[in-house]
Amino acid sequence: MSIAPKTCKEMPVTTLSIPTVGSMGKTGSWRTFRPVVDYSKCTRCTLCWIYCPDGAITRQEDDSPKIDYDYCKGCGICSNECPVKAITMEREGE
Amino acid sequence: MAQTVIDTANHIAAYAAKAARAQVVAAYPITPQTSIVERIAELVESGEMDAEYIRVESEHSAMSACIGAAAGGVRTFTATSSHGLVLMHEALHWASGSRLPITMSVVNRALGPGWNIWADFTDSMSQRDTGWIQFYCADNQEVFDTIIQAYKLCENERVLLPAMVCLEAFTLSHTYMPVKIPDQEKIDEFLPPYKPKWFLDVNNPFSHANLVSPEWYMEFRYMMQEAMENAKQLIPEIGKECGKYFGFEHGGLIDKYKCEDADLILLTMGTIGREAKIAVDNLRKEGFKVGTARVRVFRPFPKEEIRKLAENTQMFAIIDRGISFGMEGFLAEEIKASLYNHEDRPLIAGFVAGLGGRDVTFKTIEKIARKSSEWMQAGKVEKETLWVDLRE
Incomplete structure (x- = not known):
C-alpha cells in the first residue's frame, strides 16, 4: 500500500498483503561482502544459481549468473560452492 | 412443498448445510458429532449435495481447510465436539481474524478426564474469546433454522465473522423430532450465493493473515468488536425475516x-x-x-x-x-x-x-x-x- 490509511474506516477488513518489490526494504543493504563474478572463469554450471538461498541470482540466456545486488545479502555461499573459484567476495566500500 | 421430516438434530444439521448450499465441507469425526459429517458424506457421495468433501487428519486441519476454502471465496461448513473443538482452538482465531464467515455446528460434549460423551457447555464456552459468534439451540427445528440464519448473518458485510451453532450432546444430537424443511427455492431466495468481500485469486495475487506491526494491530481487533456489535443488531432482524419466510421464530438474542x-x-x-x-x-x-x-x-x-x-x-x-x-x-x-x-x-x-x-x-x-x-x-x-x- 503506497498511502497509509489514517483510520480503520480506510483499512481493509483483515490483513491483506499485495506483493510489492522491496516492501520490507531492500535487503542488499545488509551486505558486508559483495560477490563478484569473473565471467572468463565461469563454466555456466549454474551451481551458484541453485545454491543462492535468497534467489538473488538469476540465470542469464547463456546460463551465466547475474547477481541482484538489491537483494544479495552477501552470505558468500555462491563463492563457496563455485567449483572454479569464479566468484570472489570483496569488502563493500573498498 | 415444504417437507416435514422426523430425524435427529445431527442429521438435521447435515440437511441444513445442504440446504445452505455449503460448497466445501472439511471434517474429522468425533462422538457425538460424527453423524453430522457422516450424513453429509453420504449426501455428497450420492450426488444430492454439490460440495467438495475433504477428509482431514484432525480438527485443527479441518478448520485450517475451511479457512483455505473460505479464503478462496466459497461457503464452508464443518462440525465438531468437545476435545475436537478444543484441538481446533488455534485455528478458530485464524478464521475470525481473517474475517471468514465459516459456519460450524458444535455438539456440546463434556471434556475429559473423566472421559464423558454427554452434554456440557465447557467445550464451546472455552472458545468464548475466539471472535466466533455463538448460537445455542433448544430443539431440532432451531438447529436447522439457525444454521441457515448463521450463514446470512456471517456473510453480511457488516459482520464477516464465523459462527458456531451449538446443540447439546444426545439431548438434541441423537433425539428424533419433527422438523419442517422449507422448499429449496425459498431457502435460496432467503440465502443467496456467498459474495466474498475478498478472496484469493491467482490473477490478482495477494496473501492474508500476514505480519501486522503494533502500529496497525489494534485497529483490526477493534473492527472485529464492531462486527460483533453489528451482529447483535442483525440477529433479531434476520430471525424475524426467517420467521416470515419459513414460519418459525426462535426469540432473537433471548x-x-x-x-x-x-x-x-x-x-x-x-x-x-x-x-x-x-x-x-x-x-x-x-x-x-x-x-x-x-x-x-x-x-x-x-x-x-x-x-x-x-x-x-x-x-x-x-x-x-x-x-x-x-x-x-x-x-x-x-x-x-x-x-x-x-x-x-x-x-x-x-x-x-x-x-x-x-x-x-x-x-x-x-x-x-x-x-x-x-x-x-x-x-x-x-x-x-x-x-x-x-x-x-
Missing part, C-alpha cells in the same frame, strides 16, 4: 417466556431453557410469579437485553451447564458483568447443574426456583453458586 410480570426469572441456555418453560407453567399454577429467559446468543452477549430484563424483576436465578473453575458458571459471570453499571440490579443466584450430561428436568428446575424464591423473600442470596444435586 427467548423470553412469561417474563413480563415475573418476580423471579430463570436464565438458561440450550435445552434446559425448553425444560424451564414446563417448570414455569407448573409453578405459575401454584401462584409463583416466575418466568424464564433462554440466552440464545452468547457471543455477542446480549447485555442490553439482560439490563432490560432486570428492570422489572426482583431476582435472577441463573442455571449453568458448565463452570469456569475458580469463578462461577459462564452465564452467571456474563450476566453479573452486564449489570454492574446498571441501576436495576436484582438479586442473583447461580446454579451449576447438568454437568457431563446429568439430567436437568423440569423437576430440577422447579427445585432451583423454590430455593431462589426462599432467598428472594429473605432478601439475601445464601450461596452465590449452588451445585444442584451434588453428592456433597
